[in-house]
Amino acid sequence: MPLSLLFASCLLIAALAFLLGRGKAFQSAGGDIRKLHSLPGYYGWNAALTVLLPSLLALLLWLAIQPAIIHSSVSHMIAPQTIEASSLDLVMSDVRRVAEGLDKAVEAGAMTADEAANATATGMNVRERLGSIGVALGSDVNEETLAAAQSYREMSSTGNLLRTAAVLVLALAGLAFGVTRTNKDFRARNTVERVILGLLIAAASIAILTTVGIVFSLIFNTIEFFKLYPAADFFFGLTWSPSFGGGSDLGILPLIWATLYISLIALAVSVPVGLFAAIYLSEYAAPLVRSVAKPLLEVLAGIPTIVYGLFALLTVGPLLVDVFGDNGVLHLGWMQGGTAVMTAGLVMGIMLIPFVSSLSDDIINAVPQAMRDGSLGLGATHSETVKQVILPAALPGIVGAILLAASRAIGETMIVVLGAGAAARLSLNPFDAMTTVTAKIVSQLTGDADFASPEALVAFALGMTLFVMTLGLNVIALYIVRKYREQYE
CATH class of the missing domain: 1.10.3720.10 (MetI-like)
Structure with missing residues (x-):
C-alpha cells in the first residue's frame, strides 16, 4: 500500500473511532449529556487519539529503521574490491537508483515483474531499458549491482507489506480498545488533556534536541579539524x-x-x-x-x-x-x-x-x-x-x-x-x-x-x-x- 494511502487509512479509522466513541458515550448515558463526566467531543477524541498515536508512531519508526536494515543487508552483497575501488555510499546509491528504475519500469509496463526480479546484466541491457522510460544511469549495470538492486527491491517490498499490516493492525486495535473502554464515567477530558500535554512536551523537546544536535555536530567536527590543523594558526593566521x-x-x-x-x-x-x-x-x-x-x-x-x-x-x-x-x-x-x-x-x-x-x-x-x-x-x-x-x-x-x-x-x-x-x-x-x-x-x-x-x-x-x-x-x-x-x- 502506498504511504499516502496508508496514512489516509489511519485517518479514516481515527474518524470512525471518533464517531463510535462519541456515540457509545451517549449510549452509556442513556442520551442524557448531564450524566457524562466530560463533554461528548472528548470521548470521540480519546478514541481517535488511541488510534492515531500508536499507528503513526509505528509508521514513523518503521520509516526510520527499515532503510537502515535494508542498507546493511544489501551492502554485504557488495564485494570488498568494489568498495575499495569506489566508496560504499556511491555503490549503494547506484543500487538504489537501479532498484527504483526497475520499480518504475514495472509500473510503466516496460518490464514484467518476473523480468525485473530475474533479469541478468548479460541477458538484458538494463541501462538501455531503464533509459527508455526516463531513468538515466551514469554507467553500465554489472551483475553485482543488478543482483543487489533486485534484493533491495524484494526486501523493500516485503518491508512495505509488513509495515502496512503492522500499522493497520495497531490502528484497528486502537479503535477496539478506545471504543471498548468508553463509558459515561470514563474521564475522557483528563486523558485527552494529558495526551495533548505530552505532545506539546514532545514538540518542545524535538526543538531543543535539534539545537543540541546541531551544536554537537559542529563541536565534534571542529575537534577533528583541530587535530589536523593548529588552533593558533587558525585563529591568528593572516592568510x-x-x-x-x-x-x-x-x-x-x-x-x-x-x-x-x-x-x-x-x-x-x-x-x-x-x-x-x-x-x-x-x-x-x-x-x-x-x-x-x-x-x-x-x-x-x-x-x-x-x-x-x-x-x-x-x-x-x-x-x-x-x-x-x-x-x-x-x-x-x-x-x-x-x-x-x-x-x-x-x-x-x-x-x-x-x-x-x-x-x-x-x-x-x-x-x-x-x-x-x-x-x-x-x-x-x-x-x-x-x-x-x-x-x-x-x-x-x-x-x-x-x-x-x-x-x-x-x-x-x-x-x-x-x-x-x-x-x-x-x-x-x-x-x-x-x-x-x-x-x-x-x-x-x-x-x-x-x-x-x-x-x-x-x-x-x-x-x-x-x-x-x-x-x-x-x-x-x-x-x-x-x-x-x-x-x-
Whole structure:
C-alpha cells in the first residue's frame, strides 16, 4: 500500500473511532449529556487519539529503521574490491537508483515483474531499458549491482507489506480498545488533556534536541579539524589560502574582518533608516498612512536573500563602479569591480531595514500613552516628547533590536557570496572585494569534499566560530533588554 494511502487509512479509522466513541458515550448515558463526566467531543477524541498515536508512531519508526536494515543487508552483497575501488555510499546509491528504475519500469509496463526480479546484466541491457522510460544511469549495470538492486527491491517490498499490516493492525486495535473502554464515567477530558500535554512536551523537546544536535555536530567536527590543523594558526593566521593538494593556510582573521566590516556598513544603513521609519510610523504618521506604509515596508523582509544578492551583483555593484571606478563620474579609481564590501553592505542594510523598523516600532508603541500625555501636558512639543521621553524609555529595546540585526547580518550568506567577492584580504578600503566566513563555508563544502582533510573540516570550525559570535550578540541583546527595560502597567 502506498504511504499516502496508508496514512489516509489511519485517518479514516481515527474518524470512525471518533464517531463510535462519541456515540457509545451517549449510549452509556442513556442520551442524557448531564450524566457524562466530560463533554461528548472528548470521548470521540480519546478514541481517535488511541488510534492515531500508536499507528503513526509505528509508521514513523518503521520509516526510520527499515532503510537502515535494508542498507546493511544489501551492502554485504557488495564485494570488498568494489568498495575499495569506489566508496560504499556511491555503490549503494547506484543500487538504489537501479532498484527504483526497475520499480518504475514495472509500473510503466516496460518490464514484467518476473523480468525485473530475474533479469541478468548479460541477458538484458538494463541501462538501455531503464533509459527508455526516463531513468538515466551514469554507467553500465554489472551483475553485482543488478543482483543487489533486485534484493533491495524484494526486501523493500516485503518491508512495505509488513509495515502496512503492522500499522493497520495497531490502528484497528486502537479503535477496539478506545471504543471498548468508553463509558459515561470514563474521564475522557483528563486523558485527552494529558495526551495533548505530552505532545506539546514532545514538540518542545524535538526543538531543543535539534539545537543540541546541531551544536554537537559542529563541536565534534571542529575537534577533528583541530587535530589536523593548529588552533593558533587558525585563529591568528593572516592568510586564507586553502588547497586540497596540501600546504594550506587557513587563517580566519581576514574572513572575520570582512564579516564585521560588511555588517558594520549594513548597520550604518539599516539602523538610521529603520529607526527613523519606526519613529515616523508610530508617532507622526496618520492611521491611513501607517496602514499602507508599514505593510509595504515589511515586504522587504519577505524578499529571498538570493534576490538581494542578484540586485547587488547586477544593479548596485555596477552603479558604484560608475561613480567610484576609474572611468566613473568622480574619476577616483577606488573601485575596480562590482563586487566589493560596500556593495554587499549597502544591499544587506536594505534587507535589514524592515527588521530594525518592525522591532523598533513595536518597542516604541509599547511605551504607555500616559507618558506621552504627561509630557505634552507639561508643555513639551511632540518632537521634544519623542526625543526626551519616548526614545529614552524605548532605548533598551531598540539597542536589543540593533544587536539582533547585527547577528542577522553576520550570518548572511547569499548577499555576500554574490556581492562581496571571493578575495580573502585585510583591507580598510570598503571598495575592495573581500569574502566572509559564511561565503567560505559554502565554498569549502562545494563539490566532492573529502571530510578527512582539514580543507573540508575547516568549514565546521568556521561555522562554530560564527555560531559563537551570533550567540554572543543574542545573549548581549537579551541581557540589555531584560536589565534596562521598563515595566509599565
